[in-house]
Amino acid sequence: MRSAIGVSAVFLAASLVFSGCAAAAPAMPSVAPSSAPSSATSTTPDEVPLRFAVIGDYGMGDSHAAAVATLVATWKPSFIIATGDDYYNPAGGSGSAKYDRSTGAFYCAWLAEVTTSGKNCPQGKAKTNAFFPALGNHDYSDATPGPATYLSYFTLPGLSFANSSGNERYYDFVQGPVHFFVLNSNSQEPDGISATSVQARWLKAQLAASTSPWNVVYDHHPPYSSDSTHGSSPTMRWPYANWGADVVLSGHSHTYERIQTGGVTYFVNGLGGAGRYGFGAPIPGSKARYDKNWGAQEATATSTTLTFTFRDLTGKTIDSVTLTR
Numbered sequence: 001m002r003s004a005i006g007v008s009a010v011f012l013a014a015s016l017v018f019s020g021c022a023a024a025a026p027a028m029p030s031v032a033p034s035s036a037p038s039s040a041t042s043t044t045p046d047e048v049p050l051r052f053a054v055i056g057d058y059g060m061g062d063s064h065a066a067a068v069a070t071l072v073a074t075w076k077p078s079f080i081i082a083t084g085d086d087y088y089n090p091a092g093g094s095g096s097a098k099y100d101r102s103t104g105a106f107y108c109a110w111l112a113e114v115t116t117s118g119k120n121c122p123q124g125k126a127k128t129n130a131f132f133p134a135l136g137n138h139d140y141s142d143a144t145p146g147p148a149t150y151l152s153y154f155t156l157p158g159l160s161f162a163n164s165s166g167n168e169r170y171y172d173f174v175q176g177p178v179h180f181f182v183l184n185s186n187s188q189e190p191d192g193i194s195a196t197s198v199q200a201r202w203l204k205a206q207l208a209a210s211t212s213p214w215n216v217v218y219d220h221h222p223p224y225s226s227d228s229t230h231g232s233s234p235t236m237r238w239p240y241a242n243w244g245a246d247v248v249l250s251g252h253s254h255t256y257e258r259i260q261t262g263g264v265t266y267f268v269n270g271l272g273g274a275g276r277y278g279f280g281a282p283i284p285g286s287k288a289r290y291d292k293n294w295g296a297q298e299a300t301a302t303s304t305t306l307t308f309t310f311r312d313l314t315g316k317t318i319d320s321v322t323l324t325r
Helices: 063-075 097-110 137-141 148-153 198-209
Strands: 003-009 050-055 079-082 131-133 171-175 178-182 214-218 247-250 256-261 264-269 286-290 295-301 305-312 317-324
Touching: 050 063, 050 264, 063 097, 063 295, 079 097, 097 131, 097 148, 131 178, 178 198, 256 317, 264 295, 264 305, 286 317
Parallel strands: 050 079, 079 131, 178 214, 214 247, 247 264
Antiparallel strands: 003 317, 050 295, 171 178, 256 264, 256 286, 295 305, 305 317
């Protein structure tokens, strides 16, 4: 089991009011991702940390989503993972152009092998795919017909990556010292979402087979959340620690929260652009909560450390935690 070290958290009381949250639409990010190894690395004294970003509930295609994308671009991440709701109706468009408006318009530098009739990012600028989303409920309800529209736009995890699931609704991939497992937590998943489902049995087996220093699971619906709109999704409380996961990231709740429970660090990351939610009473294990501005997580990984830092649109660090082996 890994332990958390060097933890610094900033908890902002609900009475604090952030001024200037409605940022004007910035220019589309043009920073390309840096190259990243595609297999686990060994520990070396001069090991270069792998940098990636985590966004969630970003698919509005508006100024807030653009501002988050601009923030992320300044970090120059090798790749981006997204915790779902990659498209909302307000982004507009039809067919594959829906995702061109919600995703391609802001994250073209990380996209490859996309199929679209849109004009913002007709082909993607990455040599290999560097954008790895999870399916959210709005990818079903808004990107109609869902999930066919999502699956026709993205090629997941990408032609350069191995995927043990045999499908693109849930999948896995390796980047540097991290093995990522992307779940479909929506009730429409034909392989189920219970802890004994076909999907869960796949996760359990692949976590057991993983040889990577770090195993990161992400989906859309948070197993634990203190937000006052959706709250927790108990169906997704699988025995992640027993199966070998270190971290579980989710979206759906348009807040940021870090929860420590059952030997796993859980994150809620849903401040990528959609309207923000508030909080109810903190759930047990809640260590940090934030709902005053949009933002994203910058993450770095080595074979011995895994750090997640949430920053708001001003660049201010809201919460940071480092796991060590």
